[in-house]
Amino acid sequence: MSLLGAIEAGGTKFVVAVAPIEDPEKVVARESFPTEDGAATVKKVQEFFDQYEDIAAIGIASFGPIDVKPDSATYGYVLDTPKRGWSGYDFLGAMKAWRDIPYYWTTDVNAAGWAEYVSGAASDVENVVYLTVGTGVGAGIIANGQFVGGYSHPEAGHIVMAKHEKDTYEGLCPFHHDRCLEGLAAGPAMEERWGVSAKELPDDHLAWEIEAYYLAQAALTYTATLRPERIVFGGGVPHREVLLPMVRKSFAEQLHDYLAVPDLDDYIVSVGNGDNAGIYGCFYLAKELVSD
Amino acid sequence: MSLLGAIEAGGTKFVVAVAPIEDPEKVVARESFPTEDGAATVKKVQEFFDQYEDIAAIGIASFGPIDVKPDSATYGYVLDTPKRGWSGYDFLGAMKAWRDIPYYWTTDVNAAGWAEYVSGAASDVENVVYLTVGTGVGAGIIANGQFVGGYSHPEAGHIVMAKHEKDTYEGLCPFHHDRCLEGLAAGPAMEERWGVSAKELPDDHLAWEIEAYYLAQAALTYTATLRPERIVFGGGVPHREVLLPMVRKSFAEQLHDYLAVPDLDDYIVSVGNGDNAGIYGCFYLAKELVSD
Numbered sequence: 192m193s194l195l196g197a198i199e200a201g202g203t204k205f206v207v208a209v210a211p212i213e214d215p216e217k218v219v220a221r222e223s224f225p226t227e228d229g230a231a232t233v234k235k236v237q238e239f240f241d242q243y244e245d246i247a248a249i250g251i252a253s254f255g256p257i258d259v260k261p262d263s264a265t266y267g268y269v270l271d272t273p274k275r276g277w278s279g280y281d282f283l284g285a286m287k288a289w290r291d292i293p294y295y296w297t298t299d300v301n302a303a304g305w306a307e308y309v310s311g312a313a314s315d316v317e318n319v320v321y322l323t324v325g326t327g328v329g330a331g332i333i334a335n336g337q338f339v340g341g342y343s344h345p346e347a348g349h350i351v352m353a354k355h356e357k358d359t360y361e362g363l364c365p366f367h368h369d370r371c372l373e374g375l376a377a378g379p380a381m382e383e384r385w386g387v388s389a390k391e392l393p394d395d396h397l398a399w400e401i402e403a404y405y406l407a408q409a410a411l412t413y414t415a416t417l418r419p420e421r422i423v424f425g426g427g428v429p430h431r432e433v434l435l436p437m438v439r440k441s442f443a444e445q446l447h448d449y450l451a452v453p454d455l456d457d458y459i460v461s462v463g464n465g466d467n468a469g470i471y472g473c474f475y476l477a478k479e480l481v482s483d
Numbered sequence: 484m485s486l487l488g489a490i491e492a493g494g495t496k497f498v499v500a501v502a503p504i505e506d507p508e509k510v511v512a513r514e515s516f517p518t519e520d521g522a523a524t525v526k527k528v529q530e531f532f533d534q535y536e537d538i539a540a541i542g543i544a545s546f547g548p549i550d551v552k553p554d555s556a557t558y559g560y561v562l563d564t565p566k567r568g569w570s571g572y573d574f575l576g577a578m579k580a581w582r583d584i585p586y587y588w589t590t591d592v593n594a595a596g597w598a599e600y601v602s603g604a605a606s607d608v609e610n611v612v613y614l615t616v617g618t619g620v621g622a623g624i625i626a627n628g629q630f631v632g633g634y635s636h637p638e639a640g641h642i643v644m645a646k647h648e649k650d651t652y653e654g655l656c657p658f659h660h661d662r663c664l665e666g667l668a669a670g671p672a673m674e675e676r677w678g679v680s681a682k683e684l685p686d687d688h689l690a691w692e693i694e695a696y697y698l699a700q701a702a703l704t705y706t707a708t709l710r711p712e713r714i715v716f717g718g719g720v721p722h723r724e725v726l727l728p729m730v731r732k733s734f735a736e737q738l739h740d741y742l743a744v745p746d747l748d749d750y751i752v753s754v755g756n757g758d759n760a761g762i763y764g765c766f767y768l769a770k771e772l773v774s775d
Contacts, residue, residue, distance in 0.1 A: 318634070350708060416708055417637065
């Protein structure tokens with residue numbers, strides 16, 4: 192049986208898995224372990240895959256920033272990051288030195304977005320924004336069935352924002368403070384603003400009105416720029432069930448009927464793949480390398 | 484000699500032209516006339532092209548909003564617009580009824596952006612934002628060599644903006660007031676804010692600092708979302724020579740070194756095709772229909 196490999200490389204946790212080429216969602220084996228430094232973590236990755244001879248290709252979905260420009264001297268590297276032992280680490284090179292097979296190298300959010308596009312909440316369209324809102328805010332963006340991102344991968348959590356009139360919070364982004372989406376709307380920003388974890392905030396707390404306003408504003412800016420057919424929300428924060436209905440309502444208010452958009456219940460939606468999105472995305476992207 | 488046709492359909496002026504397929508920038512004939520209602524204007528368009536038997540395809544670059552979804556019942560129509568005699572006009576249908584040849588139907592800004600991509604200031608890259616700042620603000624966006632826009636065409640002049648701290652202007656956008664780029668930074672917004680035409684404002688006027696700030700902020704949001712390789716500025720407002728250097732400076736300040744971007748002199752640039760961008764774009768898009 193010919194297999195595909197997946198490496199979901201998160202800042203706190205790595206997940207590795209293998210699945211058959213013919214049915215990538217039928218995961219054969221899966222392991223996870225805490226993220227150590229680059230070399231130590233990738234050694235564990237390789238030990239996992241050493242158990243499998245017949246891997247046709249591997250998809251790598253990495254935390255960022257990473258170099259995704261094929262013609263760059265540091266293509267495949269993790270770039271400057273506060274994560275110890277990773278800045279300048281040649282992740283892709285280490286994998287190729289271990290086993291010289293095809294690798295699909297992309298960001299964690301691109302892979303999760305791709306999974307939504309292939310088999311999740313956006314499997315019927317060609318133009319998707321996948322937005323994850325958790326420890327950070329990031330997006331995987333697909334236009335005409337291809338990832339958007341020329342000079343590098345998007346960092347769409349750092350678009351500039353207008354503040355909510357009731358929000359006096361100074362923002363969490365070390366670069367943009369209260370001027371960007373991540374600085375205002377990531378989970379840690381909610382926690383610092385209100386003094387408790389987002390999970391402990393009741394449904395009727397002002398926190399959710401403000402959060403919905405920012406996510407809707409971001410959705411509006413992505414809509415005006417990209418005119419996607421669907422915006423898929425993943426990550427921990429949108430797990431709160433009241434949130435997406437509030438985002439839809441705020442989106443409609445901020446849009447002022449200016450643009451035609453799909454029915455909002457079909458436009459602003461939750462992930463279809465849940466926690467498997469990253470792994471599935473790796474498999475489907477790896478499959479692109481072997482099925483042409 | 485086999486020809487291509489171009490229709491640059493503006494809200495105040497139409498330009499029609501023909502050029503040889505082999506060298507679309509060698510314009511054979513060109514005419515322009517004021518925009519009347521849909522039927523009257525398109526009649527003049529057809530009378531111009533009636534002089535030429537051998538037109539292989541025509542590119543139409545229309546003011547918007549227009550329906551660009553091929554599977555839509557109103558594909559090829561001009562949608563709701565304050566422009567008298569155009570709302571719901573079947574522009575493409577009228578052309579097809581006149582002569583049944585291939586037409587490339589898109590927005591004015593897409594066509595101008597395509598010309599920059601093929602032969603203008605972005606001819607060496609595959610990922611471009613073309614932003615025009617004049618009577619309105621609009622963008623033609625190319626990712627991986629294709630137009631971005633799934634549900635419809637972008638309206639990237641309507642992204643949400645954070646206001647400049649010295650700007651008390653209430654904004655011009657009938658939908659978003661002072662909350663969107665067009666409402667704050669289009670030519671008429673400058674004129675209403677300062678009481679004189681932008682052309683009459685001296686180089687050292689606060690107006691240009693504020694304008695540069697908004698254009699840089701927009702460039703930053705497009706950068707985070709799309710990671711283009713180049714942002715090309717067209718339209719009347721960027722004709723002011725001091726403006727783009729100020730946009731680059733403000734962009735660097737607002738970016739805070741967060742993302743890697745190309746050298747700013749190569750990243751934030753003026754159009755290469757000048758006033759011909761719309762016509763050239765029509766020719767090159769029409770050529771796509773006959774050369775495959």
